[in-house]
Amino acid sequence: MRLLSLSILLLAAPGVEVVAYTLDQVEAQFSSYLKLAENGRLSTRGQLPLGCTLACDFLDFALPSQISYPNSTIYSLEESGYWSQQQALTEPTCRFSPKSALDVSFAVLALQVAQCAFAVKSGGHAAFEGASNIQGGMTIDLANLNEITVRSDRTQTAVGAGNIWYDVYTTLQPMGLTVIGGRVSAIGVGGLTLGGGISFFSGRYGWACDNVNNYEVVLADGSIRETAAAINDAFYYLGVNAPSDPYAQVITAYAYAQSVDTYIIASDLQYGKPVANPPILQNFTAVQGAIASTLRIVDQANLTIEFNNTNPGGFRQTYWTLMVGNNADLMADMVAIYMEEIEPLKTVAGIVPSLVFQPITTDMISHFSKNGGNALGLDDQGPLNLVQIDISWSDIADDNRILTAAQKILDGCQAAASAVGLLNKYVYQNYASAGQDVFSGYGQENLARLKAVSAKYDPAQVFQKLQPGYFKLN
Ligand SMILES: Cc1cc2nc3c(=O)[nH]c(=O)nc-3n(C[C@H](O)[C@H](O)[C@H](O)COP(=O)(O)OP(=O)(O)OC[C@H]3O[C@@H](n4cnc5c(N)ncnc54)[C@H](O)[C@@H]3O)c2cc1C
Ligand SMILES: *[C@@H]1O[C@H](CO)[C@@H](O)[C@H](O)[C@H]1NC(C)=O
Ligand SMILES: *[C@@H]1O[C@H](CO)[C@@H](O)[C@H](O)[C@H]1NC(C)=O
Ligand SMILES: *[C@@H]1O[C@H](CO)[C@@H](O)[C@H](O)[C@H]1NC(C)=O
Numbered sequence: 001m002r003l004l005s006l007s008i009l010l011l012a013a014p015g016v017e018v019v020a021y022t023l024d025q026v027e028a029q030f031s032s033y034l035k036l037a038e039n040g041r042l043s044t045r046g047q048l049p050l051g052c053t054l055a056c057d058f059l060d061f062a063l064p065s066q067i068s069y070p071n072s073t074i075y076s077l078e079e080s081g082y083w084s085q086q087q088a089l090t091e092p093t094c095r096f097s098p099k100s101a102l103d104v105s106f107a108v109l110a111l112q113v114a115q116c117a118f119a120v121k122s123g124g125h126a127a128f129e130g131a132s133n134i135q136g137g138m139t140i141d142l143a144n145l146n147e148i149t150v151r152s153d154r155t156q157t158a159v160g161a162g163n164i165w166y167d168v169y170t171t172l173q174p175m176g177l178t179v180i181g182g183r184v185s186a187i188g189v190g191g192l193t194l195g196g197g198i199s200f201f202s203g204r205y206g207w208a209c210d211n212v213n214n215y216e217v218v219l220a221d222g223s224i225r226e227t228a229a230a231i232n233d234a235f236y237y238l239g240v241n242a243p244s245d246p247y248a249q250v251i252t253a254y255a256y257a258q259s260v261d262t263y264i265i266a267s268d269l270q271y272g273k274p275v276a277n278p279p280i281l282q283n284f285t286a287v288q289g290a291i292a293s294t295l296r297i298v299d300q301a302n303l304t305i306e307f308n309n310t311n312p313g314g315f316r317q318t319y320w321t322l323m324v325g326n327n328a329d330l331m332a333d334m335v336a337i338y339m340e341e342i343e344p345l346k347t348v349a350g351i352v353p354s355l356v357f358q359p360i361t362t363d364m365i366s367h368f369s370k371n372g373g374n375a376l377g378l379d380d381q382g383p384l385n386l387v388q389i390d391i392s393w394s395d396i397a398d399d400n401r402i403l404t405a406a407q408k409i410l411d412g413c414q415a416a417a418s419a420v421g422l423l424n425k426y427v428y429q430n431y432a433s434a435g436q437d438v439f440s441g442y443g444q445e446n447l448a449r450l451k452a453v454s455a456k457y458d459p460a461q462v463f464q465k466l467q468p469g470y471f472k473l474n
């Protein structure tokens with residue numbers, strides 16, 4: 001399987017400018033539209049207050065068949081495309097599905113003219129409310145930006161930002177090609193690459209964001225502490241020994257299984273080439289007991305389907321994260337903190353609480369400096385342990401208890417890591433909760449650079465102010 005690099009159509013990332021409309025042109029079209037509408041020559045959906053109703057109606061007029069309204073089949077289908085219930089229950093005034101970068105450019109200007117707040121959705125897997133959907137606003141759904149074109153020399157592929165990784169992999173697989181992308185079939189190309197992007201091959205090639213050549217950009221103007229010790233040790237030694245074999249990757253998850261009222265440990269053992277029981281992973285496979293292991297030879301597309309099946313949509317979800325040094329004792333301390341907070345929540349309807357560890361190896365980090373370097377600020381560190389607190393549940397009435405517990409687990413883990421000098425300031429955007437400060441972890445210099453890029457390419461700060469969801473530079 002050959003790996004290629006990506007070229008992705010995005011909104012709001014620094015890169016190449018699209019030839020597009022001007023604000024004046026869109027303003028002129030908007031006022032002509034208003035006159036037509038006022039003269040009754042257009043059928044409108046009732047009154048025209050400034051804001052999102054107007055922005056929706058105008059776009060529906062200017063770019064027919066790309067706007068959907070609540071209670072329509074398309075709107076309902078698109079709303080069901082979010083992973084978390086919080087996002088699926090969020091109702092924008094309308095949803096806009098652009099067919100090209102030019103459509104996106106037009107819409108971003110129209111949103112400014114009408115002062116309508118908006119959100120942007122790729123794969124819809126960001127967990128918290130407002131990340132890629134917006135109550136009462138306009139959601140730009142990128143699903144139709146789904147081109148996948150391999151360049152004739154087979155070294156690059158252009159991928160529309162509305163694609164999910166499964167479609168990318170299954171298109172490339174018959175050609176003997178693949179890319180550095182997500183590990184769950186239904187994750188979107190847009191969000192994963194913008195936040196970082198840990199792939200099955202990251203030990204050898206870095207994160208997805210390190211393998212993007214260029215973006216086409218639209219500007220704005222548990223009983224666990226026994227087998228557990230062996231697992232934690234295996235995890236620690238994988239971080240240490242990874243440079244001897246970068247094909248190996250592991251996800252170790254501690255979870256509470258309500259149906260059997262017990263804590264379990266699951267290790268997803270991944271090996272980036274078809275070898276049975278590779279030595280680098282044998283400390284894991286040697287551990288006997290209540291361990292679910294997934295080690296066997298599968299193809300990448302099917303593996304992402306399997307991972308998708310273990311992460312069903314439709315539940316309430318929350319993700320939190322921290323980065324710590326590689327240390328087995330600290331892992332045991334964090335598991336104890338997690339279990340203490342989960343104990344009183346064991347009877348919450350549908351609860352699946354997990355504490356997940358992933359080694360961030362020195363090999364992975366070494367790739368961060370290729371292609372000009374990435375802005376994440378993790379260079380020259382490692383091996384590290386990327387910790388994720390990940391809870392799903394059924395009932396909205398339990399939100400406060402769960403979120404309070406998640407915050408306490410985070411605070412407790414941070415304090416435990418600080419106490420032994422192993423807390424890293426980096427906060428992985430793709431696993432962060434809404435209130436976590438992602439960008440300061442990138443470091444002063446990177447943050448200043450991102451702010452300068454934002455000031456230069458988005459002087460009116462449209463993407464910082466009019467698109468309120470998700471993480472902001474200021
Ligand atoms: C079950 C599951 C498995 C996961 N597995 C992995 C994994 O293997 N590796 C990994 O690194 N991460 C993983 N993650 C984290 C994942 O990368 C993030 O949740 C990511 O943000 C999802 O991207 P998306 O496009 O599906 O989400 P969306 O919710 O559509 O987008 C996330 C954010 O990016 C913005 N955005 C998306 N596209 C664009 C664009 N073109 N222009 C401007 N803004 C855009 C959205 O507005 C939103 O704010 C996983 C998450 C889940 C829920
Ligand atoms: C959608 O339909 C429901 C029930 O049929 C109704 O209560 C609601 O007002 C409708 N929403 C819109 C925006 O038309
Ligand atoms: C397996 O664990 C032992 C310690 O128990 C360690 O010395 C060895 O390096 C580990 N092997 C790998 C491949 O991680
Ligand atoms: C995936 O699994 C299916 C059925 O288990 C199999 O038929 C198929 O060949 C596998 N590979 C791909 C690429 O789908």
Ligand SMILES: *[C@@H]1O[C@H](CO)[C@@H](O)[C@H](O)[C@H]1NC(C)=O
Binds near residue numbers: 186312
């Ligand atoms: C992912 O799983 C959901 C069920 O939670 C399913 O509806 C969806 O079709 C799956 N998508 C892919 C691409 O496997």
